[in-house]
Amino acid sequence: MTELLLRNVRPMGGAAADVLVLGGRIAKGAAPDGIATVDGAGALLLPGFVEGHTHLDKTTFHQPDWLVNEVGPRIIDKIDTEREWRARTGHDAGAASLAMARAFLAQGTTRIRSHVDVDTSGGTRHVEGVLRTREAMAGLQDIQIVAFPQSGILARQGTESLLDAALAMGADIVGGLDPCAIERDPVKHLNIVFGLAERHGKPVDIHLHEPGAMGAFSLELILERTRALAMQGKVVVSHAFCLGDITERERDALLAQMAELGVGIATTAPASRPVPLVAPCRAAGVTIFGGNDGIRDTWTPYGSPDMLERAMLIGLRNNLRRDDEIALAFDCVSDAGAAGCGFAGHGLAPGARADLVLVEARSLAEAVVARPPRRLVVSGGRIVARDGILVA
Amino acid sequence: MTELLLRNVRPMGGAAADVLVLGGRIAKGAAPDGIATVDGAGALLLPGFVEGHTHLDKTTFHQPDWLVNEVGPRIIDKIDTEREWRARTGHDAGAASLAMARAFLAQGTTRIRSHVDVDTSGGTRHVEGVLRTREAMAGLQDIQIVAFPQSGILARQGTESLLDAALAMGADIVGGLDPCAIERDPVKHLNIVFGLAERHGKPVDIHLHEPGAMGAFSLELILERTRALAMQGKVVVSHAFCLGDITERERDALLAQMAELGVGIATTAPASRPVPLVAPCRAAGVTIFGGNDGIRDTWTPYGSPDMLERAMLIGLRNNLRRDDEIALAFDCVSDAGAAGCGFAGHGLAPGARADLVLVEARSLAEAVVARPPRRLVVSGGRIVARDGILVA
Structure with a gap:
């Protein structure tokens, strides 16, 4: 599954929005009928993290x-x-x-x-x-x-x-x-x-x-x-x-x-x-x-x-x-x-690779200081982990 | 309950032992019949922590x-x-x-x-x-x-x-x-x-x-x-x-x-x-x-x-x-x-106040660097929290 609609998520802690993923990338426009949907319930959406060293x-x-x-x-x-x-x-x-x-x-x-x-x-x-x-x-x-x-x-x-x-x-x-x-x-x-x-x-x-x-x-x-x-x-x-x-x-x-x-x-x-x-x-x-x-x-x-x-x-x-x-x-x-x-296509803008993390936090600062559990991790549009556990 | 027997726990990460609590304090000797017992399953036993400032x-x-x-x-x-x-x-x-x-x-x-x-x-x-x-x-x-x-x-x-x-x-x-x-x-x-x-x-x-x-x-x-x-x-x-x-x-x-x-x-x-x-x-x-x-x-x-x-x-x-x-x-x-x-009676020695913490860790160093969930917290011999949640 590399098509996905994340409903009611707050990118970087901002206003609630829906985020569409098509072909493993963040997309603009209307979601196709029947697309797999995740209810974010207002959670914070972050791009996948980068371990640089x-x-x-x-x-x-x-x-x-x-x-x-x-x-x-x-x-x-x-x-x-x-x-x-x-x-x-x-x-x-x-x-x-x-x-x-x-x-x-x-x-x-x-x-x-x-x-x-x-x-x-x-x-x-x-x-x-x-x-x-x-x-x-x-x-x-x-x-x-x-x-x-x-x-x-x-x-x-x-x-x-x-x-x-x-x-x-x-x-x-x-x-x-x-x-x-x-x-x-x-x-x-x-x-x-x-x-x-x-x-x-x-x-x-x-x-x-x-x-x-x-x-x-x-x-x-x-x-x-x-x-x-x-x-x-x-x-x-x-x-x-x-x-x-x-x-x-x-x-x-x-x-x-x-x-x-x-x-x-x-x-x-x-x-x-x-x-x-x-x-x-x-x-x-x-x-x-x-x-x-x-x-x-x-x-x-x-x-x-x-x-x-x-x-x-x-x-x-x-x-x-x-x-x-x-x-x-x-x-x-x-x-x-x-x-x-030099990792290309990082971020939450349309066209970026759909590497996404959902956490329960009121703000980006809270996500950093409290490090809440990862409710969902998406890589290239695929759900790869839920609640800190990798899915098959 | 201020009488308690913790079986199979590893004080400070040392060898497995049973720890007896009588009258809210760590005690020596044989456990009385019918005492409430917790199976520590080899978990690490630490004294209750002190927040000093x-x-x-x-x-x-x-x-x-x-x-x-x-x-x-x-x-x-x-x-x-x-x-x-x-x-x-x-x-x-x-x-x-x-x-x-x-x-x-x-x-x-x-x-x-x-x-x-x-x-x-x-x-x-x-x-x-x-x-x-x-x-x-x-x-x-x-x-x-x-x-x-x-x-x-x-x-x-x-x-x-x-x-x-x-x-x-x-x-x-x-x-x-x-x-x-x-x-x-x-x-x-x-x-x-x-x-x-x-x-x-x-x-x-x-x-x-x-x-x-x-x-x-x-x-x-x-x-x-x-x-x-x-x-x-x-x-x-x-x-x-x-x-x-x-x-x-x-x-x-x-x-x-x-x-x-x-x-x-x-x-x-x-x-x-x-x-x-x-x-x-x-x-x-x-x-x-x-x-x-x-x-x-x-x-x-x-x-x-x-x-x-x-x-x-x-x-x-x-x-x-x-x-x-x-x-x-x-x-x-x-x-x-x-x-x-100046908090008296701290520690794991007999006579100390039975403030105890059980965590899953192989060593004291691991408890510090990995900060595992608190499986059990005991205060004055009473179980006050399990798995990070206070009990009534």
Whole structure:
């Protein structure tokens, strides 16, 4: 069923209306006779959510045993612990990602960008697992795969050709990682990342945890390459923590360049460290959007497949309290997420893909702060979940 | 029913055990014949949660219409907006606090410290409303009332005698507010607050939002008075944001004094500004505990009567990821909250008041990060809620 009439729903919390779906897209005009109809009873209608930065392959979400986290404090502790844990347990990225993707869909997320580890220990097998999940979810949920060198490219010989293979087998985006702090040779690392992007004609998404001046330096190198290779609109910097702990003048100079080059920012809005803030990014014309990062994995037990919760955390991190401000937090998991990741046809306008979520809420702000159960989730015009449970 | 046997429950996520309740308290020994029995089916058993800093009187939680937040950016905008909104709408603190207290109980919170506004516009009527709620909840939930001069004492003549009246009619604790930034005369403000405390023989809890050196100065004045009046263990500083943005050496010197004087810290762990961190406070021997602050009021639409969510937010703010660290985040809404507020008989040891919460979780850390539904809530040995719904 990709024809549907939603009666008495309130798009984005506005006035009640009927919303027509034809051929899997939002349509204008009169509903055909006999079309399947849902009574929205005045519920809030939102577009399907966008998860802009997660790691479907890493999660233990589907596993019967709780993973006790005893990892050390440094990033390298977490990287090494995870790689060794995966090798030891034979962690199945296919099963993990499928369980996680389905949980996201049940909560209204129809578009996901997932970073997926590629390293000399696991090779491309995690990417292969998530490719199977993408295939299984085709038509229900769009999944972008970033071939992500979590353990670095330079320290582990053979990683570059594994990334090359991952891109050849269907990964959509070239990943990268802290060119100075982890890779210790920013030029070499970024030349490999952008070289792979050029060779495969694919975009780039780089994890940049580096703080302050070091992170700003790496960001400059990324922007130089974006300009040199004419990759406007094809580059995302994930985290970009440095933009939260340099001066406002330095930050704004970088944001101006990012806006000009169409370089987006994926943020998880962590509460415990400086982050790029939503307001100055938007004011500069930079697309900033949201994601969980990992969920229930060896890095962190936190996170949720509920993107309204991520919007809430973005709102809390940015001190967005007014209703008009909370709408910006929501935008990070909606329009801005779609724009930043390049998911076409997002939204509630006629012609958009009919990815829709119904919740009981009086306003958009209430949907974000209270995160009510998903009464209905529609993907491409098909009802895929009711009351948080996937339908067959 | 204040006799109860909980079979097959896992206290704090440990090994399965039976927990006996006699006379409303956790007991040792054999269960009497014919005692009412609950099959815990291996669920996690936690002590009733403690909300250490909220404003039951302010909430719109119970109101049919969503309150659109359009307030200005300064603290004084929020104070003035709220006072005027209350006067205009006749906001009923009794109904508001009762709805909120019941929502807290349904989610497992059996002890609450609520600041309640006292000002020349509302007089003591908000305190009277929350006193009615305390009466209605007696035996089910302990509510402490802080007589809180939200609009200041010095700028509004008559506030001191209203605070005096509120304490005389049953408020438990003397409140105070930003002695420099709002009150503009720290000595005069604190002398009034501590004077009221001395006169009524009641503890003090002061909202200290002031940042950096100013906040540290106000904190020093509070500590001087605590010492001079021998109020060891009777003073809480709420927020204490300054402890998050002075040097570690300055912070640790203040924490050492606070530990010596038994001055606790109530934190909401906001994500958007510097805060006192849990680890250095605990290392110094300072009791730090958690609360929501306001929930769905004119200040903020955020917050939740679910204290596991507050524990999660404390964990996120403090970057507590390991299971042993997440236990500290939970402690902020449990033992530390009871110690900081002075609620006696908290916990799961024999002799403690039988305030108990059952949730489906494999570990304490999972209870915090996943915040599962409350299968059962027991207060003073009585079953008061099942599956998040209060029973008659």
